Amino acid sequence: MLVGLPKEIKDHENRVGLTPNTVRALTRRGHKVLVQSGAGEGSYLSDAEYESAGATIVPHADDAWAAQLIVKVKEPTPAEYRYLHRDIILFTYLHLASDRPLVDALLKSGATAIGYETVQAEDGKLPLLTPMSEVAGRMATQIGATYLQKTHGGRGVLMGGVPGVASANVAILGGGIVGTNAARVAVGLGAQVTVLDVSHDRLKYLDDIYRGQLQTRFSDEYNIEEAVYEADLVIGAVLIPGGRAPWLVTAEMLPRMRKGAVIVDVAVDQGGCVETTRPTTHSNPTYELEGVVHYCVANMPSAVPRTSTFALNIQTAVYTLQLADEGLNALQKNRALQYGLNIHGGSITYPAVAEEFDMKCIEPLQALGRRIE
Incomplete structure (x- = not known):
């Protein structure tokens, strides 16, 4: 799979969605990873480190977003809505219940959006939050x-x-x-x-x-x-x-x-x-x-980005690898990722988001079935 790692553009957001270690794990499995130049600078991770891990460094955000699986830290900003489309899987923090414009943009695009904050293990814990x-x-x-x-x-x-x-x-x-x-x-x-x-x-x-x-x-x-x-x-x-x-x-x-x-x-x-x-x-x-x-800073952990980036990747890597290996099929197999699915193919699939905006919610497997069949 083609995996994209764009540079975060939210104010003072210095974290990055993938560390070189996770990139290495992806490339060893045969995946191609496009890393926007400078994506890791805020966490003191150089382009050279990503290249050594097997990534391809690309100059612009457009290039990094031209992938099947997009891994980020923070939700897309309005400037990034234009990159959303039906054929990408977005894996990042979303916090949609307080962001109606992003909900509308995701629904309109038809993209698959998985929120770190709602991925839930069998014991009820939220490992990525x-x-x-x-x-x-x-x-x-x-x-x-x-x-x-x-x-x-x-x-x-x-x-x-x-x-x-x-x-x-x-x-x-x-x-x-x-x-x-x-x-x-x-x-x-x-x-x-x-x-x-x-x-x-x-x-x-x-x-x-x-x-x-x-x-x-x-x-x-x-x-x-x-x-x-x-x-x-x-x-x-x-x-x-x-x-x-x-x-x-x-x-x-x-x-x-x-x-x-x-x-x-x-x-x-x-x-x-x-x-x-x-x-x-x-x-x-x-x-x-x-x-x-x-x-009331909405991305507090970005003030200590190196600690935060590595702490986050320790937890996200296993899910990133599964999504890269299996695509949407990973969502059908992995119950934790099903909980993480917030929007898919123009439908809301997470109840709390739908309730907040008085919108219809579709069960994740039902929504996925529509696209995969």
């Missing part, structure tokens, strides 16, 4: 600590405090992968940490492993309000797989928050779990409303 959730969770606390500094618009609170002075109060909304990793760093820095979640089992797990180093609270309206109003830093870590995140912090709550408090909404990719969230970029990462600093 997990590595970036781990990175984003750990980063969220680091970023929050930075923006709590007065020079960055925050309250001027040190995360760990000092003897005789209270440490920062951190509220983490969601105890999944993002929330757990955010808590790990926050506890390590000496902050007072509260994690809220709707799963008693998850709260019990966190309580058991931290043994009093953090508090756990059931995520209901009363507890959320109490935790948010007392917080110096609020981390939004809510996940509805493939769907839009619910608003747990409303606009009405902001005036009652501490002045100079910081919100880091990791759920921004899925619309955000804070009503006042709007996507920002690494070039202009924050804004202030009601005296509260909002950090």
Whole structure:
């Protein structure tokens, strides 16, 4: 199969969809890989490394997109919609529930779009979302600590405090992968940490492993309000797989928050779990409303691209190889990839996306059968 690796063009997106190691695995299986020149530069991976792995370096995005399987990191931007067509398989993060224009573009093109974030293993885990959730969770606390500094618009609170002075109060909304990793760093820095979640089992797990180093609270309206109003830093870590995140912090709550408090909404990719969230970029990462600093960068892990690129490829490589070897047939054989299928042949195949836009959803195997027969 012809595999294309275009350079990411989203603001400060320095990750890359394939490492030279994955390219080598593809070329050894007889596949041809077209790598746009400079695609790996943001992660300090040179064209020479890709060439040594067997790739063909091509000068333009048009050349890299002229393939059957396109492997990326982030969803296509409007400038890339023109590359979408019926005969390509797009394998990347999509986050369609918060991006109606991309949904429309994919449906119109007839392309096959598989979202990393919805590929789901038999045990219910999301193996391709997990590595970036781990990175984003750990980063969220680091970023929050930075923006709590007065020079960055925050309250001027040190995360760990000092003897005789209270440490920062951190509220983490969601105890999944993002929330757990955010808590790990926050506890390590000496902050007072509260994690809220709707799963008693998850709260019990966190309580058991931290043994009093953090508090756990059931995520209901009363507890959320109490935790948010007392917080110096609020981390939004809510996940509805493939769907839009619910608003747990409303606009009405902001005036009652501490002045100079910081919100880091990791759920921004899925619309955000804070009503006042709007996507920002690494070039202009924050804004202030009601005296509260909002950090809502939609591709946080690109700030540490080398770590993120290798962490992502460890998980994606096996699926990339199967898609290259078998094409659409891989989707029929691999249940995890079926969950990952969001759009195919002009039809939505992921329920949460269809529900968000009140559109029809077709079962993945039914949609695939239409094209393969």
